[in-house]
Structures are given as structure tokens and as C-alpha cells.
Amino acid sequence: MAEHRATGPLLLRQVRYQNKLFLRNPFSAFFALAFPLMFLLLFGSLNGNERIGTRGGIRFAQFLTPGLLVFAVVSTCYTGLAVGVALNRDLGILKRIRGTPLPAWVYVAARILSSVWFSLVSAVLMVAVGVALFHVQVVWRMLPAAVVTLLLGASCFCALGLAVAALIPNGEAAPVVANFTLLPVVFVSDVFFPTDNAPAWVAAVGSFFPVKHFALAMQETFNPFVAGSGFRWDHLAVLALWGAAAVVVAVRRFQWEPRTPGPSRARRRAATP
Amino acid sequence: MERRAAIRVAGLRKAYGTVEAVAGIDFEVAEGECFALLGPNGAGKTTTVEVLEGYRRRSAGEVEVLGFDPERGERAFRERIGIVLQSAGVDRELTVQELVTLFGGYYPHPRDPAEVIDLVGLGDKRTARTRTLSGGQQRRLDLALGIVGDPDLLFLDEPTTGFDPSARHRSWELVESLRELGKTILLTTHYMDEAQNLADRVAIMAAGRIVAQGSPASLGGRDVAEAEVSFRLPPGVALADLPGELREGLRRHEDRVLLRTSAPTRDLHVLTGWAVARDVELEALAVTRPSLEDVYLQLTGASHG
Numbered sequence: 001m002a003e004h005r006a007t008g009p010l011l012l013r014q015v016r017y018q019n020k021l022f023l024r025n026p027f028s029a030f031f032a033l034a035f036p037l038m039f040l041l042l043f044g045s046l047n048g049n050e051r052i053g054t055r056g057g058i059r060f061a062q063f064l065t066p067g068l069l070v071f072a073v074v075s076t077c078y079t080g081l082a083v084g085v086a087l088n089r090d091l092g093i094l095k096r097i098r099g100t101p102l103p104a105w106v107y108v109a110a111r112i113l114s115s116v117w118f119s120l121v122s123a124v125l126m127v128a129v130g131v132a133l134f135h136v137q138v139v140w141r142m143l144p145a146a147v148v149t150l151l152l153g154a155s156c157f158c159a160l161g162l163a164v165a166a167l168i169p170n171g172e173a174a175p176v177v178a179n180f181t182l183l184p185v186v187f188v189s190d191v192f193f194p195t196d197n198a199p200a201w202v203a204a205v206g207s208f209f210p211v212k213h214f215a216l217a218m219q220e221t222f223n224p225f226v227a228g229s230g231f232r233w234d235h236l237a238v239l240a241l242w243g244a245a246a247v248v249v250a251v252r253r254f255q256w257e258p259r260t261p262g263p264s265r266a267r268r269r270a271a272t273p
Numbered sequence: 274m275e276r277r278a279a280i281r282v283a284g285l286r287k288a289y290g291t292v293e294a295v296a297g298i299d300f301e302v303a304e305g306e307c308f309a310l311l312g313p314n315g316a317g318k319t320t321t322v323e324v325l326e327g328y329r330r331r332s333a334g335e336v337e338v339l340g341f342d343p344e345r346g347e348r349a350f351r352e353r354i355g356i357v358l359q360s361a362g363v364d365r366e367l368t369v370q371e372l373v374t375l376f377g378g379y380y381p382h383p384r385d386p387a388e389v390i391d392l393v394g395l396g397d398k399r400t401a402r403t404r405t406l407s408g409g410q411q412r413r414l415d416l417a418l419g420i421v422g423d424p425d426l427l428f429l430d431e432p433t434t435g436f437d438p439s440a441r442h443r444s445w446e447l448v449e450s451l452r453e454l455g456k457t458i459l460l461t462t463h464y465m466d467e468a469q470n471l472a473d474r475v476a477i478m479a480a481g482r483i484v485a486q487g488s489p490a491s492l493g494g495r496d497v498a499e500a501e502v503s504f505r506l507p508p509g510v511a512l513a514d515l516p517g518e519l520r521e522g523l524r525r526h527e528d529r530v531l532l533r534t535s536a537p538t539r540d541l542h543v544l545t546g547w548a549v550a551r552d553v554e555l556e557a558l559a560v561t562r563p564s565l566e567d568v569y570l571q572l573t574g575a576s577h578g
Contacts, residue, residue: 003381004348010378017367017375024366091362099326099356100422101348102379257328 007106014102014110015117022118028080033122036072040064040126043192044134054196056225062137065130066146066218067191072122073150074157074182074211077115081161082168082178085111090171090258098256112158119154139222142230146221152236153214156243160210163246166253182211190215210242278337279304279426279457280325285334287320294320296481297334302474304425307448307458309468312478313573318461319359321478322430325459326356339426352380355424357415359431365404369395372403373417380422392450393417394443408435416444426457433467445470465566475565479573495563502532502541504555507548516547529557 022028048061055063088094097107130136161178168177188195188202189212195202206212217235220226280302287295295317302308310318323329324336327343327350336343341350363372373390377383390399393413398406406414412435419427429448433441448458448471462468468475469489476486490496505528506512512523512530519540522533534540537560548555563571 004352005379005381013375013378017371020371021364021366088362088364092358092360093362093364095328096356096358096361096363096418099328099351099354099358100376100379101351101381103348 004101007103010102011106011110011113014106015113018110018114019117022080022114028076028084032072032076032080032118033125035075036068036122036126037129039071039192040068040129041133043068044130048134052194052196054194055219055223058223058225059135061130061134062222062224063194063219064192065126065134065136066222067215069123069126069150070153070211070215070218071186071191072126073119073154074186074214076119076122077154077157078161078164079175079178079182080115080118081111081158082164083171083174085162085165086168086174087171089165089255092258094256095258104256108162112155112162115158115161116151116154119150123150136222137224139224139226139230142221142226145230145232146218148231149214149217149221149236152239152243153218156210156214156239156246159243159246159250162254163249166250166255169259185209185211188212190219210239213238277304278302279306279339280308280459281335281337282321282325283335285321285324285336286332287317287324287329288332293332293481295324298476298478298481298483300476300483300486302457302459304457305452305455306473307452307460307471309472309475310459310461310478311463311465311468311475311569312461313463316478316573317481318478319430322428322459322461326354326428327351352422353425355419355422355427357419357427357429357432359434361415363403363411363414363418366402368400368402369406369414369417370399372414373421376418377421382423383421384423386421389417389421392420392447394440409437409440412436413440413444416447420451424456426459427451429458429460431461431463433462433464441467465564465569469565477569477572484572485568489565492565492568495565495568498563499533499535500537501561502534502537502544502559503529503561504544504558506530507553507555510553516543519543 043064044061048059048064050060051057052060052063085094098104127136127138131138164177164181165174168174185206186192188198188206189209190206191211195206195212213235217232217239220232221230278301280300282301283299285295285298286293298317298321300308310321312318320329324331325338325343327346330344339350339353341347343350367375369390370386373386377386377389387399390396393416395410395413395417398410403411403414412432416432419429432448433444436444445467448460452458458471460468460471472489474487475489475492476483477492478484485492503526506525512525513520515523515530519532522540524531532540532544541560544555
């Protein structure tokens with residue numbers, strides 16, 4: 001029988017197309033890059049030089065930069081995939097792909113890799129702005145921990161994004177569900193401000209969800225007063241658990257076809273004379 | 274030479290809950306043949322095609338497509354089929370060229386993307402983002418994406434719905450050229466002329482069943498059905514004046530006379546001989562057989578198309 005296309009180049013090409021799509025969609029680029037950057041400029045200018053006693057007295061900008069970096073990664077991976085995949089499913093794009101010889105896992109892997117790639121880009125961008133404008137200090141000895149934390153966090157939130165895409169009924173619900181599940185959690189997750197002195201219930205709610213663990217692990221790697229390599233295995237373990245649970249849901253519930261007879265079909269019928 | 278079957282369907286059933294969308298159908302499509310499923314909306318055409326494409330699991334029956342069981346969705350199977358779905362989107366921000374190239378890259382032996390784009394008549398839209406295409410142009414892009422992998426078997430689910438007449442004829446020519454390359458084509462349509470123009474054989478579906486199957490010319494026995502001779506009764510001639518041997522099949526319909534006959538050649542000879550002998554002209558003289566549309570409407574029980 002005919003030989004298949006080699007998987008490596010196939011995956012690479014698919015990632016490149018996925019990247020191209022990301023850059024051509026102004027909304028995805030805005031939410032992943034511009035939005036967190038705006039927060040960094042705003043909050044960093046307001047009180048970037050204040051000291052945080054509960055974090056060994058680091059400057060607020062040193063806390064905020066990795067926090068918003070986490071926000072950017074979560075927006076790209078979680079919101080981006082949940083909304084993007086659900087919309088594409090509604091449009092029948094996933095169904096069309098399913099009818100080609102492209103292996104399903106290559107398609108999904110390409111979407112994940114593309115999201116992780118833009119997570120890295122936004123992370124570098126955030127840190128660069130933090131360093132340039134707010135004198136953020138990069139703690140080089142903890143860079144490996146920062147990279148590992150970033151990759152694990154991005155993977156975890158990609159899996160969560162796919163799981164949510166698998167669970168929600170249609171593309172119109174996707175942005176609502178994604179934002180409604182994310183934004184309240186972000187405010188109790190040490191992304192914009194530390195919750196070290198917050199009431200116990202706030203700390204408890206935050207600690208249940210994965211965003212806070214991602215933020216704390218990332219902020220650890222930016223804290224010059226911390227000794228050692230900066231790996232917070234406890235937080236990373238929680239991220240891994242959430243990620244694993246999300247993978248199970250996504251694999252079991254993922255669908256390639258629109259849930260309801262799609263609006264695109266109704267529109268085409270309506271356009272037919 | 275006996276041609277092998279590209280598609281073999283026996284006793285296929287597909288139920289959604291208690292609704293049986295396909296209620297036990299059988300047909301075969303030979304390699305290189307163009308086969309059309311014709312029927313009204315909701316007849317079960319798309320469900321049938323989607324079972325053959327591997328999108329749906331059948332409830333019962335046997336299905337073999339190019340020697341594969343489509344349900345298993347093997348990569349080798351998908352490499353040999355092309356699918357033009359009834360409604361499926363594309364990434365709106367990619368160009369025609371990018372998409373066709375991307376899809377071609379999924380197949381081991383794709384056609385040249387530029388050539389495929391020209392073939393479907395999108396040559397001047399090569400660098401246009403797909404969101405700027407009109408409905409008909411998007412449908413042609415669907416067709417391009419279906420054939421870029423150079424499939425042995427092409428599924429076309431209502432490929433020309435929403436086309437203007439010239440775009441339709443161009444698509445027909447394209448399908449014709451694919452047939453000349455020896456491709457097998459399974460087509461669904463609710464356009465009579467499309468089935469008649471493209472298909473070697475047609476199956477008419479209604480309510481989940483195949484109610485008739487055959488070449489467009491012979492469908493529903495219309496090649497052997499009684500012909501109808503009609504003409505306007507000449508002035509001053511009564512029905513009783515017409516040749517006696519024809520009188521049995523005669524009836525009046527408004528200002529015309531209709532003659533049902535299973536021997537049109539002989540009866541026409543009698544009739545025209547009679548007219549020539551009397552030196553009268555039979556105005557609006559015509560011999561007709563039931564059209565495919567007549568057969569279709571009768572079989573599907575629809576009141577109008």
C-alpha cells in the first residue's frame with residue numbers, strides 16, 4: 001500500500017499553519033499578548049516599587065511580572081484552545097480534518113504546540129518589558145525551574161482548554177464559559193496581587209484551582225531571596241494532577257462534529273435561491 | 274471485463290434513537306462508475322454517505338468501501354477517498370492557496386495545488402482569504418480540497434447547491450473529467466438534471482429506503498413505460514372521426530387529444546397516415562415518455578419538486 005506521509009514534517013507543518021492562524025486572528029493575539037502587557041504597564045507604573053513583606057521584601061514588579069506571565073500563558077492555552085476548538089468544531093473545520101488522512105493526534109498536538117510556542121513568546125515579552133521598564137531581576141540560577149514550570153503550566157492549561165472545549169455545547173458558549181471559569185479564579189490566585197494575608201476561605205478557594213499553584217511556582221523562580229534551584233515540586237504536582245484529569249476528560253468526551261445542526265448549514269440553505 | 278466494486282452496501286440500517294434514518298438499503302458502485310443518490314431532504318442520503326465516509330457507525334448491515342470497513346477509519350482508507358461535505362467550514366484567515374496546499378500535504382500523492390485551484394475555477398482567488406469568498410466560491414474550494422489528494426473515490430454531498438448555472442456546468446465538467454481519469458464518484462443531489470447528466474446509475478431514496486435503482490434512462494421503467502402521443506384536434510374533426518383502431522387509448526385534455534400507447538411507432542403511422550389522407554395538419558404533435566422528474570415525484574410521493 002501507499003506509504004504514509006512522515007509524521008515529523010506533517011506535525012511541523014501543521015504547527016506552522018496553526019501559528020499563522022494565531023497571528024492572523026487579532027483577538028487571539030490581543031488576549032494572549034496585549035492584554036497581560038497592558039496590565040503589566042498599568043500596575044507596574046502604579047506601585048512597582050512597593051515592597052512585599054510576605055515574599056522576603058521583594059519589589060511588587062518582581063512579583064507582578066511572573067504573575068502576569070502566568071496570566072498570559074493561561075489566556076493563550078486555556079481560553080485560546082477552549083474557544084478556538086469549540087468554534088472550529090461548530091464551523092465543521094474539525095469534521096473536515098477528520099475526513100483526511102491527517103492523524104487526529106497530530107492535529108491536536110499541533111494546536112497544543114502552537115499554544116505552548118506563543119506562551120513562550122509572551123513569557124519572554126513580559127520578562128523583557130519587566131526588565132526594561134521596572135528593573136525586574138532575572139535570577140539566572142533558577143531559569144531551568146522557570147522554564148520547566150512554564151512548560152508544565154502551559155501543558156496543564158492546554159489540557160484544561162481542550163477538556164472545556166469537549167464539554168461545552170457550542171462555540172457561542174465557549175468564550176462565556178472560558179472567561180467565567182477563569183477570571184474569578186485569577187483574582188484569588190496571586191496573579192495581580194499576593195493573597196498571603198487574605199482570609200482563609202480566599203486562600204482555600206485559590207489553592208483548590210491550578211492557577212495559584214502555577215503563579216506561586218513561577219514567582220518562586222523570580223524571587224532572588226529564595227535559596228536553591230527554585231523548583232516548587234508541591235505546586236508542580238498539583239498542576240500535573242489537574243492536567244492529568246483534564247486529559248482524561250478531553251480524551252473521553254472530545255467530539256469532531258458540531259453538536260447541533262450548525263448555523264453554517266442554516267445560513268447556506270437560506271442563501272440558496 | 275468484470276469491474277470490481279468500489280462500494281458494497283448490504284442491508285444498511287442507521288437509527289438515531291427510535292428514528293430510522295436509513296431503513297435497510299442495498300447497492301453496489303463499480304470502480305470508475307458515477308453513482309447518484311437522488312431524493313428529497315430527509316430521505317437518508319447524507320446519513321448513507323456519512324456511513325460510507327466513516328463519520329457514522331452503522332446500526333446494522335454490511336459496508337465495504339475500497340475493500341475497507343469505513344467504521345475503522347484507517348489512514349490508508351482516508352488516503353484514497355476524497356470528501357466534499359454538505360456543509361463544513363474552513364479556516365477563514367487562510368488563503369485559497371494555503372489551504373489547498375495544506376490539505377494536499379496530508380496525502381501521499383497529491384495533485385498540484387495550483388492546478389487544482391485552476392480546475393475548480395478559483396485561479397483569480399488564489400491569494401484571497403477564504404472569508405472573502407462567496408457561497409459558490411466556497412463550494413468550489415470544498416471541491417478543490419476534496420480532490421487535491423487525488424482520491425480513487427470521491428464523495429460529493431450536494432456539490433452544486435447554491436451554484437449559478439454556469440458554475441454548475443463547470444462543476445459538471447470537472448466531475449466528468451474525474452470520471453475520465455477512472456475515478457469512482459458517489460454523488461447525492463436533489464437536482465434531477467444533475468443526476469441525469471453525471472450519473473451512470475441513480476438510486477432514488479425516500480424515507481430511508483431505495484425506491485428505485487437503475488440508469489437515468491431506465492429508471493422506474495420509464496424506457497418501457499407507455500408513451501404518450503398528443504396533438505391538437507384539427508378544426509371540424511370530432512374524436513369519433515379518428516381511426517377506429519386508436520380509439521381505445523384516446524382521451525381529451527383541454528384542446529388536445531392524448532393517446533396512450535405501448536406501440537407508438539405503429540400508432541403514429543396509423544394516425545399520420547389518416548391525417549395525410551385527409552389533408553389535415555396535426556398541430557403540436559408530440560411523443561413523450563415519463564420524465565425522470567415524473568418518475569421521481571411519483572416514487573418519492575412528493576407533490577412538487
